[in-house]
Amino acid sequence: MASPPVLFLKNTRLTFGATPLLTGADLVVGEGDRITLVGRNGSGKSTLLKIAAGLVEADDGERFVQPGKTIRYLPQEPDLSAYANTLAYVEAGLGPGDDAYRAQYLLTELGLTGEEKPAGLSGGEARRAALARVLAPEPDILLLDEPTNHLDLPAIEWLESELKSLRSALVLISHDRRFLENLSRTTVWLDRGVTRTLERGFAHFEDWRDEVLAEEERELQKLDQRIKAEEHWMRYGVTARRKRNVRRVGLLADMRRQKREHRGPTGAVRMEAAQAEAGSKLVIEAKGLSKSYAGRPIVSDFSTRVARGDRIGILGPNGAGKTTLLRLLTGDLEPDAGTVKLGISLEMQTLDQRRASLDPNTTLADALTDGKGDWVVIGEEKRHVIGYMKDFLFTPEQARTPLSALSGGERGRVMLARALARPSNLLVLDEPTNDLDLETLDLLEDLLGDYAGTVIVVSHDRDFIDRVVTSVIMAEGDGRWTEYAGGYSDMVAQRGKGVEARRAPDEERTTRPSQQTTAPQKTRSKLSFKDKHALETLPGRIEALTAKAAKLKAELADPALYGTDHGKFSRTANLLANTEAEIASMEEEWLRLEMLREELG
Incomplete structure (x- = not known):
């Protein structure tokens, strides 16, 4: 027997400016539900989650929460400025009767001490503190917007385990396929302002979505045929029966209006990479590489050969030195010992995880053309910047928009567009999946599959690594790195375990003591x-x-x-x-x- 919903939204409508964002979105959350909310970047997923949390008021529609039920919402950009440290921030989210120890326990599991000052936090640290704050009370409903962003693999796998153990209902937005497949049991698709629900987990979503869009296309073709038939009748049919004529004129007008107002699926990202000459067969040869900082070994006596066409993934927990190894291999950083030999005619393009090469004051058009006019040259093809922008889902009106006004996902697409427009035979991608929606990830994977050059990628996305790379370089600790054939799953099978959190040698893992109920003191000899x-x-x-x-x-x-x-x-x-x-x-x-x-x- 189905349990009553603890939260629901019905016929939710919201318009920003003149553009309708939500035109009839529903969301029903029952006790213990595991729901993933999917849709393109800009489709309104985060806004719908904020409406469910009560943080944004819709223009129209109903919102109901069972009395007494608690909701916690994880924002993408948490604000800790009003708190002395991360522990105070997390403890402020606890309610009466909540376990006060969970605040420190969760911070420790997420790699924080609780003493961090808000002013000195990185974006990733602030997100981890926000995760601890929403998890600590064990609420009835958890609304999580991109909870895996800025988490490394050990933290992602720990979070999966923690969420599975909770009795809370979950509504998740994430670009991490493996995370969604492991946690979801229901999929809600937000598309063109309305929601559709699949009573199965995310693993079944993409086949179902393709069926829905194919059926929609068939219905549109049928509508075209009916319009043509009615137009033919209007021109050549019998006109004596005036009432029937009037009815059919109205029917034709309705069908034309239906076709005119039909909103097709959101345009797809179109990607192609400008490729340089193939260059030499040997791309990178590293022998005996070593690098230390403050006496701590980051890379110790590491050797490898990278050939043309290889797809290499670099894996490890935060702080293991993945970016340092990447810089050593590409010649961007001098090793303490060892040598790196780069191939002849190497044309390298880099996508860095911090988007650091983007000047926030530069306009979108200038970022894509390097300020050299209105044209982008991809290989031998010359494209107008507006057309190239459309390939990456930007509108013409955004051409003069400063990059500082773009969302994280949009800035990620700008970096991809810049990197792919420049000739290369080596692509170096440092966390390329951050803030990208699932369909853009699909197209990036396809592009990398067709790319004739070499790819080196650092990523915490297990599914992306499985789909893209041919071998994995794994951090083993104490500066040791080992190369495994295949993707992430192959590495786990060969190694016997996945990526483990990095801990200081003298650091002992904090374990949570079992809760104890304090027995009442003996203040009397018998019951009243x-x-x-x-x-x-x-x-x-x-x-x-x-x-x-x-x-x-x-x-x-x-x-x-x-x-x-x-x-x-x-x-x-x-x-x-x-x-x-x-x-x-x-x-x-x-x-x-x-x-x-x-x-x-």
Whole structure:
């Protein structure tokens, strides 16, 4: 029997300026649900999540949350400025009765001490603190917007395990396919302002989406045929039956309006890479590379050969030295020992994870043309910058927009567009998947598959690594790196384990002590009459209330109740919440008295 929703949005509508963003979006969250919310960048996923959290008010539609249910929302850009340190920030998110120790436990698991000052936090550290804040209370509903951004692989796998152990309902937005496949049981697709629901996990989404779009295309073709038939009748059909004529004129007008107002699927990113001459077969040869900082070895006696056409993935936890190894291999950093030999005629293009090469004051058009006019040259093809922008889902109106005004996903697409427009036979990609939507990731994977040159990629996205690379260089700790054939899954099979968190040699992993219930102190020799009476009567009262709660749940499970009598649905939901709270209170009182009875003997 289906449980009643603890949160739902119905027919949600929202317009920004003159552009409708949401035109009829629904979201239903039941107890313990595992929902992924998917859609293109800019489709309104984050906005819908904020409406569900009560942070943004829709122009129209209904929002309902069962009374007494708690919601926590993870923002993409948390603000910690009002707090002394990360521990104070996380503790401020706890409610009455929440386990105060979880704040420190979660911060430790996420690689923070709790003493970090907000002013000195990186974007990734602020996100991890925000994750600890929303997880600490173990709320009824968790709304998580890109929770894996800026997390390394050990943290992502830990987060998966933590979320699986919670009783909270989850609504997730993420570009990490493996993360979504492992956690979701329902998929909600936000497309052109409305939502469609698949009662299966994300692993089944893409096949279903393609079927939906194919059916939509077939229906549009049928509409075209009906319009042509009606237009032919209007020109050549019998005109004596005036009433029928008027009806069919109206029908034709309706069909034309339906076709005119039809919003097709959002345009796809079009990617192609400008490729340089192939160059030599040997791209990189490294022998005995070593590099240390402050006495700590980052790379120790590492050797490898990279040939033309190889796809190399570099994996390891944050702080292992992945970017340092990348810079050593590409000649951007001098080793303490060892040598690096680069191939002849090497044309390298780099996508860095911090988007550092983007001047925030530069306009979008100038960033793509290097300020040299209105044209982009890709290989032997000359493209106008507006047309090239459209390939990456930018509108002509954004041509003079400064990069500082773009979202993280849009800046990621700018970096891709710049890197792919320049001739290369070696692509170096440092965290290329950050802030990209799933369909853009698909196209990037396809492009890398067709790319004739060599690719070196640093990424925490397990699915992306599996799909793209031919071998993995893995951080083993203490500066040791080992190369494994295949992708991430192949590496795990050969190594026997995945990426582990990096810890200082003398650091011991904090373990969470088991919760202990403090026994009442012995302040009297026997139970009072009132306590004895409560011990005798509470079990019967709890049983009666449990039966009442079961009856209320059965009423709410009726799918017709909400649609036919919304007022009764709300009253019943409120009564159920109050009944369950009363049961919990009675159970706690009975447990306290039973422990007191045992203590007194």
